[in-house]
């Protein structure tokens with residue numbers, strides 16, 4: 001710390017500008033005038049025969065009379081400091097400045113005072129709450145002023161007795177090797193400064209242990225809790241009606257949202273906090289039980305909380321009834337002389353319901369909760385159903401059915417067709433686009449229009465068409481069901497549509513007869529497959545994976561069976577032919593007059609049977 005330090009000022013709440021004048025008037029008054037001539041401060045010693053002014057080696061500014069008696073001295077008007085030999089008397093107080101740069105006096109925060117009970121450091125003013133005390137007890141014989149004197153090596157208390165007797169209490173401080181002063185600091189510490197090696201050093205801080213961590217009444221500001229077991233961010237607002245002054249700076253404390261009304265005790269309740277330590281040392285009531293303590297707070301409108309600290313026995317203790325609340329320290333475990341605090345708070349939003357009984361409140365809250373719960377459940381069910389519907393529309397789980405062709409993702413088709421860029425043509429169901437799959441194979445994507453959400457029939461059709469395998473029929477490679485859109489993916493026919501070849505008049509597209517004949521034959525084969533073989537295929541058990549896997553073989557067997565079951569048994573093959581057919585050496589005749597699926601054929605058989613000679617042997621073998 002630099003030099004010099006301010007240890008006293010005339011009127012610190014009214015700093016003066018450069019050019020201000022201090023005058024010792026001819027009438028004996030010492031007067032400080034600001035540059036505008038206004039009187040800022042005076043000793044009020046006019047007419048008291050002041051002969052002169054002296055600033056003593058102790059730092060005392062003295063007005064003396066012709067007999068060298070002190071008429072006025074600055075030592076009698078301490079501000080925030082005491083100099084060696086200076087007293088702080090009952091009725092006086094040291095009040096720190098606001099900060100190290102703002103030298104005006106703090107209002108209602110820290111103070112150091114002497115009473116008939118001893119020396120006390122207080123926080124607050126309404127009434128002040130002691131965070132440090134040096135109490136004296138004994139026979140009070142002092143009829144004069146009670147005071148503490150700053151002596152070399154001690155702060156000596158003369159409360160019960162007056163000097164020159166021994167002090168009633170001594171706070172030991174380091175002996176002065178050079179000049180010393182004591183200052184009550186803006187943060188409530190009392191620091192002893194000593195001039196050493198060219199600077200002012202702090203050589204003692206007697207209140208330090210009372211202001212450490214959460215013990216400090218302003219550790220978390222007003223109306224706040226300091227969590228004693230938490231190093232990081234230990235501050236939080238008191239429970240109830242309190243909000244932080246600045247959420248970014250929780251140590252600045254909290255304010256009451258709605259101040260308590262004095263006469264509305266029915267609107268008030270307690271917020272209990274266990275394991276509390278409150279700094280206030282002086283109890284308002286001693287040897288009372290917890291209920292008495294709370295009742296005393298109820299009866300006192302200004303009381304903000306009932307803080308109860310157990311004595312040696314659990315039922316009685318000390319009661320504190322603060323009018324303003326500073327930081328309370330809490331712990332998650334029982335602390336020495338376990339204390340509880342009951343914060344007086346307003347019952348939240350009680351007014352409209354205050355006449356309801358407790359049962360009524362419980363009933364209403366139960367109904368509201370049940371309705372709310374049902375609402376939540378209903379909403380969840382709605383969401384699940386909606387999601388299911390969407391899932392059904394978008395992702396029908398059919399890909400694993402036997403005979404089902406590939407399922408494509410919409411994005412896959414979008415990429416393959418370059419966003420449905422190249423249109424091949426348009427038929428009765430919609431447009432067809434050319435595309436190339438990732439494996440390089442070309443596809444034709446038919447976008448079905450107007451199917452909307454006809455999901456099941458579409459999928460059944462896909463399953464059915466997907467099972468068609470014939471060299472003369474365009475193969476369905478897969479499908480896509482995305483939202484309400486449906487797509488069929490065919491293998492790409494590089495020669496395009498047959499109609500273009502048949503109806504085109506230019507020479508390039510003219511088809512020779514041989515080619516036309518082949519086309520006719522192939523179309524016929526394809527149609528024959530569709531009308532005959534495919535119908536048989538349709539009869540293969542769709543729910544048997546094994547049968548579906550061998551569907552074509554099964555169809556071949558069924559053809560052999562129908563060959564043998566023909567109405568005209570003369571057309572039935574011999575067993576050796578059947579064996580050859582089963583071995584695949586010869587093909588089953590194509591013109592069969594037995595149809596598994598057409599009941600009319602069966603009826604015809606039965607009707608014809610009546611007119612014919614009875615069949616010999618089994619129907620399957622038949623007469624030959």
Ligand SMILES: Nc1ncnc2c1ncn2[C@@H]1O[C@H](COP(=O)(O)OP(=O)(O)OP(=O)(O)O)[C@@H](O)[C@H]1O
Pocket residue numbers: 424425426427428429430431432443444446474490491492493494496497
């Ligand atoms: N697999 C394919 N490969 C190449 N082009 C195709 C393919 N499928 C269809 N196209 C083209 O798309 C056009 C429309 O075909 P689509 O099958 O939709 O209609 P269509 O067979 O002409 O009539 P319909 O609506 O009666 O079936 C065809 O004329 C053809 O040019």
